[in-house]
Every structure is written in structure tokens, then in C-alpha cells.
Amino acid sequence: MRFKLKVWRQKNPKTKGKLVEYQATNVSPNTSFLEMLDVVNEGLIAKGEEPIAFDSDCREGICGTCSLTINGEAHGPDHPGAACEVYMRRFKDGATIIVEPFRAKPFPLIKDLVVDRSALDRIVQAGGFVAARAGSAPEANATLVPKQDADRAMEAAACIGCGACAAACPNASAMLFTAAKVSHLAFLPQGQPERTSRVLKMVTAMDAEGFGNCTNTYECEAVCPAQISASYIAKLNREYAVASFRRKAGE
């Protein structure tokens, strides 16, 4: 297979970037998208040109490191799945493929297709944790968790923190990410001590990072590689309202 690639090239945050055309030839249909980029990079290096910078790590859809917008869709055309799980057989032979970075103000571009997503880490640092007792391990069955709550917490915990929700959102809102992190701990007994302060701090941190506001378009859940449901955003809204009222009441 052969493809015409239009890839966003930008030397550093200060320079202006643009789409640059590359030809990818002799591509096996069973090559993954990232492997195809590797092959194009081999060619660029052989010609003495600067290879295309892009993020990847596990390449099996569980780490959340890859962050490509392929033909206008975060993580490309295969939903649910990360960009590393897209295979070239998904595209028509001879097709033009546009590759851009995840775009949102809180994701400053570092180089080419690599963006800095530590804004998401700062949201988690604001409250996405539980305080644990030091000392000997507690008895495993001492804390009861209803099956339904465990399932819901697990669904939310599936979030890999890739940032595709914010990248795909028409408003660059990170509500789905924050909702998943807040919901995950709100469903579990271990998350109860910080439940009120957590949601208040995490929403404040999210707003401070400069993400946009959710307008309920549900574009986030459509591209989420972990299939986090947008109903967790409703859960976040509930949690936030209740926490605000409890604070107001002096609790």
C-alpha cells in the first residue's frame, strides 16, 4: 500500500508549524500506524533529515502515551482504541492522511506531534488519590465493596489519561478525564474521607489549567480508547454540587 501523509511539523514551541507532505510507500496492510511512521522516519534519517517526533510507549493501547489526531479524529478512525492500535489496512490504498497533534491550550506543543499533557497530572495531584494508613496490611475482606460499586469504579478507573477527550472536544474540555478520576474514587469506600475535598480541588485545578467547558456534545466518549461513558460527567456534576452544598453548610 502507499499513502500521502500530511504531518504537522514544528521545530519547537516558539516557531510556526505547518503540514509537510511525505510519501509512505511499500506499506504492508498489517503495519500499525506508528510502525508506518517509524518506517517513514527511517527514510528521513537515511536522507539526513530530522525524523518526525511523536509520542508512544506500550503500543498496545494501555499506557495512554500516543496522542495523534489522524484525519481529524483523536486516536484515528478506529474507536474505541488508541492511535497505536490503528492498522494501515483501515485506510484506502493511495489515501491522503493528515496527522496532527492533540490540540488544546493546556497541552502546549513541544515538537511536531508531541504535546505536554502534564496538565492532567496536575489535576490528579490536586485530589486524585486516597490517604492510606501506614503499618501492617489490613485484613483483605475487612472493607466491603458492593459488586455494582466495584464495577462502576472499575469502569471509571479504565481511564488511561491520554487526553483524547480534551483533544476531540469542540471546547477542549477535560471533563471526561476529571469525571473518570473523581468517579473512580467516589464509588469506593477507600475514597470516602477525601470525597468532598477531592471533587472541589480537582475541578478547581481543571478550570485553572485553562481547559474549556463541557457542552454535552459527547464527542469525548466517542473517541475514548477506554470507553469511559459521558454519564460519569453527570456523576461529576452531582458530586461537585453536593460537595459545594456540604462546604456551604460548614461540613
Next chain:
Amino acid sequence: MTASSSFFRSSVGKKFIVAITGVVLIGFVVGHLLGNLQIFLGQDWVNSYAEHLRQLGPVLWIIRAFLLLNVLLHIFYTISLALENRRARPVSYKRKEHVKATFASRSMALSGLIVLAFILYHLAHFTARVTDPRFLLLKADPLNRYDVYSMMVYGFQNYFVSGFYVLGMFLLALHLSHGTSSFFQSLGLNDKKLTPRLATGGRIFAWLIFIGYSSIPVAVLLHLVKPAQQL
């Protein structure tokens, strides 16, 4: 900073205001439609309904002030949220596809602002009655009430006026097809099973509103409803 003021300054809190004011305005849209549909029941129904509203006196002004407050809050917060959203993506995509986001959900600001323009015209047309000189020629009905029935019929006999009304209602329906289910999500009154049902229900509701309101100018233009008096 108190907890309540920080609530209404947060992204979640601002959306609460948009959602609650939206619910009030949806309530008005339904009530107003039920009032207007009385035109199909004849002159006496509409005119006595209008007379009852007028007899509310100061209460009517309290209701109007309350609605105006809701409109202003709804617009102020949506515009400020929309401006923040634009700032959140300074460099836009060269190509952007929408997998799930509907056209209605992505054009709320545009549909809302056109509906606002429509409302201003509508108030000038039928409430202040400054756009149609023929309304001055209307005589009181047999029970000496203002003849709202004939005013509506004469008002809609113009194709351009009726066309703008239908267009306004189309954009209102587009706005409500997203807004009606959206407020459940913003207020957290939603879960995974309910979301698709609310989305479908919201769309059906919105287009019923469109059919209801549009039926009046269409019926007038088709001469199914005729004026009760000659000018």
C-alpha cells in the same frame, strides 16, 4: 471566597445556571405554545385568554421580569463559557471530524443568538405592535376586548413575516433538540441508561414544539384561520 460564590465561578456551577435558566425558558416555550394554540379554538378563546393575562396586572410584570432575568443569565453565562471555550484551543485543527457531536450541539451559540433576534422582532411585532400599521385599525371584539385573534391572523398573512417565524421556530427547535436533554446532564440527573432515551425524547419534544408553533402561521397562510373582522 465563600463556597457558593466559588461554585458559581466554576465551570460546573456556571453550567448549572445555564441549565436551570434553560428549564425555566423551556417551561415558558411550552406555556406560550399552549396559549397560542387556542387560536384553533376560535376568537373567543384567544381573546379571553389574552384578557386574563392582562388582568394579572402587576403579577404579569413580575412574571415578565422573572423571564427577562432568566434570559439575561442564560445569555450572559453561555457567552462567557463560549468565549472561554474558544480560548481553550488557540491553534485549531487543519481537519476536524465529529464522531458523535451533533450539528445542533455544536451550533448552540449561533442558534441561540438567531432565536434572540427573532424574540426581539416578535416582541416588537405582537407585544409592542410597532411593526405593522394595520394593527392600529383593529377594533375591539364584540365583548369589548382587544382582538388578539384577528391581530394574529393579519400578522401572519404576510409571507415574509410568517417565513421568519417558521425560520425562528426551526432554530429554536434545533436549540432545544440539544438543550432539552443537555440540562439533565449538566444538573447530574442522568446515567448511562437514561442518556440515549433523554436524547431521543429531547429531539421529539423539540420538533413537536416546532410543529406546534409553525402550524399557526401555516394555517393562516392556507386560509384555514380567517380574521374575525375586516379592516
